[in-house]
Amino acid sequence: MAYRLSTDTVAPKERFSYWVDAVCNTYMPIDCSTEDRTRPMPGSIQINHLGELDLTITQSAPQVVSRTRQHLSRHDDDTFQVSLQLSGKCVVHQSGREAVVEPGDVVYYDCAHSFDLHFLDPFEIMIAKVPRSLLASHVRNPEELTAMTISAATGTGALLRPMFERLCSADSPVSRNPAASQLMVEAIVCTTVAGLCTLPAVNQRGTSNLGRYHIERARSYARQHLGNPRLGPAEIAAALSISESYLYRLFQSEAQSLTQFIWSERLQACRHDLSQPRFAGRSITEIALSRGFSDVAHFSRCFRKRFGMSPSQWRQEASEHTRASSGTPFAP
Numbered sequence: 001m002a003y004r005l006s007t008d009t010v011a012p013k014e015r016f017s018y019w020v021d022a023v024c025n026t027y028m029p030i031d032c033s034t035e036d037r038t039r040p041m042p043g044s045i046q047i048n049h050l051g052e053l054d055l056t057i058t059q060s061a062p063q064v065v066s067r068t069r070q071h072l073s074r075h076d077d078d079t080f081q082v083s084l085q086l087s088g089k090c091v092v093h094q095s096g097r098e099a100v101v102e103p104g105d106v107v108y109y110d111c112a113h114s115f116d117l118h119f120l121d122p123f124e125i126m127i128a129k130v131p132r133s134l135l136a137s138h139v140r141n142p143e144e145l146t147a148m149t150i151s152a153a154t155g156t157g158a159l160l161r162p163m164f165e166r167l168c169s170a171d172s173p174v175s176r177n178p179a180a181s182q183l184m185v186e187a188i189v190c191t192t193v194a195g196l197c198t199l200p201a202v203n204q205r206g207t208s209n210l211g212r213y214h215i216e217r218a219r220s221y222a223r224q225h226l227g228n229p230r231l232g233p234a235e236i237a238a239a240l241s242i243s244e245s246y247l248y249r250l251f252q253s254e255a256q257s258l259t260q261f262i263w264s265e266r267l268q269a270c271r272h273d274l275s276q277p278r279f280a281g282r283s284i285t286e287i288a289l290s291r292g293f294s295d296v297a298h299f300s301r302c303f304r305k306r307f308g309m310s311p312s313q314w315r316q317e318a319s320e321h322t323r324a325s326s327g328t329p330f331a332p
Helices: 012-026 069-074 132-136 156-169 178-196 200-204 209-224 233-240 244-251 258-274 284-290 296-307 311-326
Strands: 003-006 031-033 043-050 053-060 063-067 079-087 090-094 097-101 106-110 115-119 123-131
Touching: 012 031, 012 043, 012 053, 043 156, 043 178, 053 156, 079 090, 079 132, 079 156, 090 106, 097 106, 106 115, 106 156, 106 178, 123 132, 123 156, 123 178, 132 178, 156 178, 178 311, 209 233, 209 244, 209 258, 233 244, 233 258, 244 258, 258 284, 258 296, 258 311, 284 296, 284 311, 296 311
Parallel strands: none
Antiparallel strands: 003 043, 031 063, 043 053, 053 123, 063 115, 079 106, 079 123, 090 097, 090 115
């Protein structure tokens, strides 16, 4: 359910304290300062929750936002904030790095570490609060890429903006549909990762073109053979005519090992199948076995850990939303 917080709802002399409380409650505990606290503080935050993400659109006046070691000791927050600058200029400091962020640029920072945000002008930003686990499954050591500007020229911001606007502007049907929400979460995360891949720091630590070619071949082969319960590095290496040890070395620089990638893709495939009406006649066990799982109890535990609900709960919610969106009445 989308909702909005605004300093317009309180008396002028109370607006600064209201604003600080709103920012802390929406994002995390921080310090906020302005040049003149006696002036009424304009500010609004449009908020929506989408699966594992919190999405916001924030407007306010020039200010400095700081997350200090004292905040970290009192409040753990293992997330990253992906920020798209719509207007104004911001300077981000974290881990000894500085990023100057202008309209159209994207930057992200680690909430598990201290940072400073200097908003130099009246500003509007869009932020997605992303759990570390989501980024870490795509990017190795994501904390090493914070406070680096993803330029507007990459197109990352242009892709993210319409998604944010649609999802924060109203109670979007997407946010009420678990399957659609999960897909949109993945789209936002993957778009962010694509932007991160343009950073020089990523390219400097990347593998060779030949190594990248073999990594993508291995992933493609794995996706095509998920139903084989014996699928693993040995079979994939043999299919690609490379040594198993070389394949292991290639994946040492990746966010996930090849084995982790296989199990992650199996879970994604099962989740997709469970939401599809054409598979309604197949049991959860049949779907799990068809995607390479041999132990249904293990599958259920992994599914719940990954997606926050059991396979049967996911299937039920997806089915109900499919019926509701199609206008089909529920069975008695």
